[in-house]
Amino acid sequence: xxxxxxxxxxxxxxxxxxxxxxxxxxxxxxxxxxxxxxxxxxxxxxxxxxxxxxxxxxxxxxxxxxxxxxxxxxxxxxxxxxxxxxxxxxxxxxxxxxxxxxxxxxxxxxxxxxxxxxxxxxxxxxxxxxxxxxxxxxxxxxxxxxxxxxxxxxxxxxxxxxxxxxxxxxxxxxxxxxxxxxxxxxxxxxxxxxxxxxxxxxxxxxxxxxxxxxxxxxxxxxxxxxxxxxxxxxxxxxxxxxxxxxxxxxxxxxxxxxxxxxxxxxxxxxxxxxxxxxxxxxxxxxxxxxxxxxxxxxxxxxxxxxxxxxxxxxxxxxxxxxxxxxxxxxxxxxxxxxxxxxxxxxxxxxxxxxxxxxxxxxxxxxxxxxxxxxxxxxxxxxxxxxxxxxxxxxxxxxxxxxxxxxxxxxxxxxxxxxxxxxxxxxxxxxxxxxxxxxxxxxxxxxxxxxxxxxxxxxxxxxxxxxxxxxxxxxxxxxxxxxxxxxxxxxxxxxxxxxxxxxxxxxxxxxxxxxxxxxxxxxxxxxxxxxxxxxxxxxxxxxxxxxxxxxxxxxxxxxxxxxxxxxxxxxxxxxxxxxxxxxxxxxxxxxxxxxxxxxxxxxxxxxxxxxxxxxxxxxxxxxxxxxxxxxxxxxxxxxxxxxxxxxxxxxxxxxxxxxxxxxxxxxxxxxxxxxxxxxxxxxxxxxxxxxxxxxxxxxxxxxxxxxxxxxxxxxxxxxxxxxxxxxxxxxxxxxxxxxxxxxxxxxxx
Ligand SMILES: Nc1nc2c(c(=O)[nH]1)N[C@H]1C(S)=C(S)[C@@H](COP(=O)(O)OP(=O)(O)OC[C@H]3O[C@@H](n4cnc5c(=O)[nH]c(N)nc54)[C@H](O)[C@@H]3O)O[C@H]1N2
Ligand SMILES: Nc1nc2c(c(=O)[nH]1)N[C@H]1C(S)=C(S)[C@@H](COP(=O)(O)OP(=O)(O)OC[C@H]3O[C@@H](n4cnc5c(=O)[nH]c(N)nc54)[C@H](O)[C@@H]3O)O[C@H]1N2
Ligand code: SF4
Ligand SMILES: [Mo]
Numbered sequence: 001x002x003x004x005x006x007x008x009x010x011x012x013x014x015x016x017x018x019x020x021x022x023x024x025x026x027x028x029x030x031x032x033x034x035x036x037x038x039x040x041x042x043x044x045x046x047x048x049x050x051x052x053x054x055x056x057x058x059x060x061x062x063x064x065x066x067x068x069x070x071x072x073x074x075x076x077x078x079x080x081x082x083x084x085x086x087x088x089x090x091x092x093x094x095x096x097x098x099x100x101x102x103x104x105x106x107x108x109x110x111x112x113x114x115x116x117x118x119x120x121x122x123x124x125x126x127x128x129x130x131x132x133x134x135x136x137x138x139x140x141x142x143x144x145x146x147x148x149x150x151x152x153x154x155x156x157x158x159x160x161x162x163x164x165x166x167x168x169x170x171x172x173x174x175x176x177x178x179x180x181x182x183x184x185x186x187x188x189x190x191x192x193x194x195x196x197x198x199x200x201x202x203x204x205x206x207x208x209x210x211x212x213x214x215x216x217x218x219x220x221x222x223x224x225x226x227x228x229x230x231x232x233x234x235x236x237x238x239x240x241x242x243x244x245x246x247x248x249x250x251x252x253x254x255x256x257x258x259x260x261x262x263x264x265x266x267x268x269x270x271x272x273x274x275x276x277x278x279x280x281x282x283x284x285x286x287x288x289x290x291x292x293x294x295x296x297x298x299x300x301x302x303x304x305x306x307x308x309x310x311x312x313x314x315x316x317x318x319x320x321x322x323x324x325x326x327x328x329x330x331x332x333x334x335x336x337x338x339x340x341x342x343x344x345x346x347x348x349x350x351x352x353x354x355x356x357x358x359x360x361x362x363x364x365x366x367x368x369x370x371x372x373x374x375x376x377x378x379x380x381x382x383x384x385x386x387x388x389x390x391x392x393x394x395x396x397x398x399x400x401x402x403x404x405x406x407x408x409x410x411x412x413x414x415x416x417x418x419x420x421x422x423x424x425x426x427x428x429x430x431x432x433x434x435x436x437x438x439x440x441x442x443x444x445x446x447x448x449x450x451x452x453x454x455x456x457x458x459x460x461x462x463x464x465x466x467x468x469x470x471x472x473x474x475x476x477x478x479x480x481x482x483x484x485x486x487x488x489x490x491x492x493x494x495x496x497x498x499x500x501x502x503x504x505x506x507x508x509x510x511x512x513x514x515x516x517x518x519x520x521x522x523x524x525x526x527x528x529x530x531x532x533x534x535x536x537x538x539x540x541x542x543x544x545x546x547x548x549x550x551x552x553x554x555x556x557x558x559x560x561x562x563x564x565x566x567x568x569x570x571x572x573x574x575x576x577x578x579x580x581x582x583x584x585x586x587x588x589x590x591x592x593x594x595x596x597x598x599x600x601x602x603x604x605x606x607x608x609x610x611x612x613x614x615x616x617x618x619x620x621x622x623x624x625x626x627x628x629x630x631x632x633x634x635x636x637x638x639x640x641x642x643x644x645x646x647x648x649x650x651x652x653x654x655x656x657x658x659x660x661x662x663x664x665x666x667x668x669x670x671x672x673x674x675x676x677x678x679x680x681x682x683x684x685x686x687x688x689x690x691x692x693x694x695x696x697x698x699x700x701x702x703x704x705x706x707x708x709x710x711x712x713x714x715x716x717x718x719x720x721x722x723x724x725x726x727x728x729x730x731x732x733x734x735x736x737x738x739x740x741x742x743x744x745x746x747x748x
Contacts, residue, residue: 050503051079051557053488054093055156055480057626058177058199059223060488061085061093062558065481065503073100073481073504081558083225083492084200090222091624091639098635099462099479100507104704106464106476107508121474126511126519129473134523136456136472137168140429141524146170147392148428149456150413155434156485156500157460157477157513160535164517165431167529169388172413172427176440179409179728185338187404187726188352191590193365194580196406198374198491203335205229207369210239210330212323214265214355216339217248222623223340239330241323243268245618246646246691247684256323262616262689262732263345263607264313269354270604271309272324274301276361279321281328283363289574291360292581293589293600300601312604331362332571333369346721346730349404350602353590357602360586366571373570374491375563380545382538384529397426402727403596409727410441411720417450429456433513434477438466439628439695442717442731460513463632464702477513478506484514484535487542487553493568495561497546499539499553598725607721607733609688614668614735615651616689619713628695631706642710644680646691652681655738664742665690667716668735672742674699677711690736 049064054076062082066074076096080087089096109129110121124132140148146169151161154175162173178186186196197203205211206229218230230250234240240254243265251257260268276282277298287294306317327334336358342348364370394408397416402409417427430451441447451457451470459471468474477483481503488498506512518530532538540550548559570577578584582591594600610616624639625631631641645665647657657663662676675697685691696710721730 050501051498051554052076052481052500052503053084053498054089054096056092056096056099056630057223058154059084059225060490060498061089061224062488062498063089063093064557067503071504073097076481079498079557081496081556081560082498083494083496083560084490084498085224086228088224088228090224090227092222092626092630092636093224095624095630095633095635095639096481098633098637099630100481100504102463102632102634104464104632104702105462105479105508106468106474106510108476109509110468110471110474110476112472124473126509129475130516130519130523133456133458133473133520136429137520137524140455141169144428145391146388147172147390148426149431150174150417150427150429151431151433152176152410152413152435152437153431153433154440156480157433157516159486160514160517161431161433161460163384163529164521164524164526166387167384167521167526168524169390171390172394172408172416174394174408174410174413176410176435176437178407179405179411179726180343180440180442180731181341183343183405183407183409183726183728184348184723185340185342185352186406188349189338189356190406191349191404191581191592192353192356192360192587197338197371199340200225200490200492201338201340202371202374202491203337204333204369204372205335206232208233208238208330208333208335209369210241210327210334212241212243212327212334212336213250213254214243214269214337214339215344216337217244217246217250217620218337219249219253220621220623221340222621239326241326245686245689246620248620256319256326258313258315258319258323259686261312261314261686262618264604266347266351266354266602267304267309267312267604268315268320269351269358270301270304270602271306271320272327273297273354273358273361274304275306275321275324276328276358277301279324281324282361283331285574286332286363286571287361287588290571290577290579290586292583292585292587292591297357297588297601304604312606327358327362330369332364332367334362334364335359335370336362336364343723343728344730344732345607346723346728346733347602347605348723348728348730349725350599353593354602357588360588363571365586366569366577368569368572372493372568374493375495376491377489377495377497377546377561379487379489379497379542382532382541384531392426398727402725404592405726410437411443411446411722411729412727414441414446414450417453418446419453425450425453428454429458430454431458431460432467432471433460436461436465436467436628438470439712439714442714442720442729444714445718460516462510463629464700465628466698466700469700475516476508476510477516478510482506482510483512484539485512487539494563496558497543497548497553497561498558499550501536501554593725596725610735611668614737615647616732617665617667617713617716617734617736618689618691618732619694620691622693622695625693625695628698628712631695631698631709632703634705637705641705642678643693643696644678644710646680646682646685648685648687649681649683650687651690652679657681657738664739665711665716665736666739667718667737669718671716671718672739673697673711673715674743675708675711676742
């Protein structure tokens with residue numbers, strides 16, 4: 001659908017969305033037409049459009065913010081030249097306006113004070129806030145070394161705060177998007193191909209003939225370009241195979257839905273590998289040319305037949321064979337999708353290794369319809385003095401573990417901030433920017449214990465989220481619609497860049513992160529690292545280095561460059577290629593894992609099963625929300641204001657549960673959800689599991705719309721299974737039962 005085909009029917013759908021989201025509640029492809037809005041090109045309605053890229057999720061679609069004659073932000077639409085959005089925003093991005101208008105926003109800096117023995121926040125000026133932080137950070141530097149300050153950041157402001165941290169003398173910078181999200185995938189693909197997947201994923205979905213989704217619920221996982229390509233591929237007749245214990249929206253559009261017993265995917269993957277090899281369905285020439293360790297792999301999976309896997313996964317042998325054949329028939333235009341949030345059961349790197357191996361056998365890596373080779377524009381860094389030398393790095397806190405982790409671990413920082421009997425904490429202060437760690441990190445008790453031991457806790461946020469309640473100082477950031485950030489530079493088929501600039505003045509006494517970082521630098525004697533008055537000078541300088549300018553980007557928003565070489569699918573003609581692995585080959589047998597003492601080829605090991613009366617807690621996304629960040633957004637709250645817990649009818653009958661009945665969930669450790677949740681009785685979930693959307697169950701009363709609505713999976717993830725290879729937190733080994741009474745005070 002392009003804006004030129006905007007029909008009356010779609011127009012009604014669009015209108016319908018604002019009135020209650022009916023379009024979005026429909027199955028995926030209908031919903032996509034309604035949900036991904038075509039840009040409105042009606043002339044004269046808006047007086048101005050300003051370029052931006054979206055901050056409602058990390059797909060970072062580029063678009064236009066439309067303001068009316070009074071300068072009020074009116075709506076946001078996609079930028080036609082943007083490869084992330086192709087001119088269409090998802091419902092969340094469209095609803096981004098609500099973030100700007102949310103009257104619950106943080107409005108001024110806040111300082112924790114104690115009055116008459118009671119701790120509370122007092123409104124502070126920016127100077128007071130920076131003086132406080134500056135003093136504390138100077139103290140931490142002298143007393144413990146600058147490496148003892150850490151930054152947790154998920155979002156654009158991290159560029160500036162990260163630069164501040166490095167200038168101050170710390171590389172303790174982390175994000176939950178690694179060890180709680182895609183870390184195992186990156187490590188597994190790196191071990192296999194010498195390259196990661198990164199974001200936006202390098203999956204060539206638009207040209208694929210067969211897409212295999214393993215727990216990857218595209219369509220509910222609303223990463224825009226990917227979902228559009230899925231829709232396009234489906235329209236061209238691509239086969240979709242979905243492996244999910246839940247009948248997800250995309251499962252409903254799939255030729256094969258494999259309702260796998262949770263936590264057994266490795267067995268299915270190994271049996272697929274078995275079938276491809278022993279039924280000689282794999283791409284022999286490709287494997288001979290590029291792969292290392294085929295004979296060992298063949299031996300390894302010898303007994304891992306579909307019959308073997310059936311006993312583990314509950315997927316019938318003939319279905320396993322049939323689906324393996326489907327993949328082979330489509331090869332090399334086939335994608336066994338690596339997913340994105342993959343920290344499930346602790347053996348996640350090995351599961352993703354099995355996915356990577358399967359793709360290698362099908363010859364899909366480096367071929368059209370499989371995985372392409374992405375490129376990125378190169379923007380030179382703005383010159384600044386050298387960062388100080390570090391006495392220790394984040395890796396030192398891991399005590400020699402997780403050497404294959406490419407990035408730092410947020411959970412590792414929590415451990416390093418918690419003093420034990422054996423040693424004091426090595427991290428003493430946190431700046432937390434754009435991440436609601438209370439809902440984001442599993443094992444909340446650990447996070448709280450770490451926070452409790454800190455000497456300084458600063459939170460930079462736009463909303464009074466739970467994490468802000470633990471800060472010594474809260475710094476209110478203006479929303480992405482009111483600020484500049486760094487130029488978006490991300491991988492894609494063609495190099496491209498996108499600009500975000502303010503479409504309106506910051507509301508209240510809020511400021512952008514670049515300004516905060518610069519002010520703090522002044523307090524810390526680091527002025528020279530921020531040698532500009534306004535960040536627009538930096539952006540203009542950078543843009544001019546690549547033949548553009550701020551002026552030009554303000555007009556076009558997105559600039560594409562020409563891909564210099566024709567090397568998007570380098571394995572098409574079996575050309576020579578040296579992979580960035582120890583052997584220079586695709587490693588079916590991983591020498592780097594072996595060197596670190598891990599299984600060089602994936603093994604299936606059984607995971608704990610729910611006790612009687614308990615069900616595995618699984619979770620995912622809803623198309624109209626992003627994690628916990630959007631639940632209070634007036635526009636998106638209007639579309640969906642609470643989550644529900646999906647319960648199989650058999651289970652519901654056993655417990656006497658009815659649709660819409662409010663219950664509490666209690667986990668294996670006796671922890672009860674802070675808030676109640678409505679029951680949804682549905683065949684779409686297996687009898688051994690329950691499902692809920694992550695991001696609800698807020699307990700901060702300052703979030704007027706979201707407070708007490710639905711429940712949080714995070715309340716119940718008190719147990720994690722750490723991936724021994726890279727330290728990710730497997731979060732799906734928790735089991736819940738139902739309780740009919742709970743904490744009433746939040747239920748109001
Ligand atoms: N239980 C459970 N835990 C999970 C997941 C799950 O599904 N279930 N998913 C995991 C995954 S995949 C990921 S990637 C992470 C995501 O983890 P987070 O990114 O921490 O997720 P959010 O809950 O959206 O928290 C975002 C915070 O940023 C704030 N914010 C939004 N916009 C801005 C801005 O412009 N500036 C600033 N300064 N702040 C802003 C929001 O108000 C909110 O407090 O969570 C992981 N943790
Ligand atoms: N609308 C929306 N879209 C988003 C986000 C958002 O917040 N909102 N967040 C984005 C981010 S950062 C990420 S990381 C992605 C995450 O999205 P994905 O990577 O697609 O998915 P997951 O969260 O890993 O998986 C959720 C699915 O896994 C299924 N599942 C649970 N257990 C198992 C199992 O043992 N085996 C199998 N095969 N399936 C299982 C669940 O039923 C559910 O359908 O979404 C992205 N897109
Ligand atoms: S996918 Fe949606 S929420 Fe994410 S960046 Fe794009 S428009 Fe924004
Ligand atoms: Mo994620």
